Amino acid sequence: MDRIGIFGGSFDPVHLGHLLVAQAAREELDLARLFFVPAAQSPFKPDARPTPAPERLRLLRLALAGETWSEVDDQEIRRGGVSYTIDTVRDYARRFPAAQLFYLIGADHPPQLPEWREADELARMAEFVVLPRPGQADVPFPAPFRGRRLAGFPLGVSSSQVRARVKAGLPIGRLVPEPVAEAIRNNRLYL
Numbered sequence: 001m002d003r004i005g006i007f008g009g010s011f012d013p014v015h016l017g018h019l020l021v022a023q024a025a026r027e028e029l030d031l032a033r034l035f036f037v038p039a040a041q042s043p044f045k046p047d048a049r050p051t052p053a054p055e056r057l058r059l060l061r062l063a064l065a066g067e068t069w070s071e072v073d074d075q076e077i078r079r080g081g082v083s084y085t086i087d088t089v090r091d092y093a094r095r096f097p098a099a100q101l102f103y104l105i106g107a108d109h110p111p112q113l114p115e116w117r118e119a120d121e122l123a124r125m126a127e128f129v130v131l132p133r134p135g136q137a138d139v140p141f142p143a144p145f146r147g148r149r150l151a152g153f154p155l156g157v158s159s160s161q162v163r164a165r166v167k168a169g170l171p172i173g174r175l176v177p178e179p180v181a182e183a184i185r186n187n188r189l190y191l
Helices: 016-029 053-064 075-079 085-095 110-115 119-125 159-167 178-186
Strands: 003-009 033-038 070-072 100-106 127-131 147-149
Touching: 003 016, 003 085, 016 033, 016 100, 016 127, 033 053, 033 075, 053 070, 053 178, 075 085, 085 100, 085 119, 110 119, 110 127
Parallel strands: 003 033, 003 100, 033 070, 100 127, 127 147
Antiparallel strands: none
């Protein structure tokens, strides 16, 4: 049975924390493939205006260049509107009917899972995997959700920190892959 990882998020921009988590998930879960699925619009951040999708997709593709075990899936962006995890998980269940699905989430998400759209079905379809953050306590999964926590490579960096550093004129070279930093500079993103 194939083991497929789904990593959703805004990736605005993708940073080394995302890539380290992806590597840990691949190794610890023995994933055959890991899909990065950038959201069109988060239902939990209705007022947020992410960077235009083509830019976020380009940065993700630059960050993942040469990684044969992962790829970018733009289905949520193509669907447009608010991105709901259940729609994406249903698509993966249809495309990979014999696969075991793992959905990667931030350490702050488990308590909110029962509020996610069609939560009971979502809990049946995928196992949830919590991404470690330095200093964040382990939170149990609410019923009926099942999951585990990655040991991973916890890195205390966020996309909002990267955007703030760019805006302040500070370097980001050690926080994002060099091709991503170069594309951000060249396209004057996050200023």
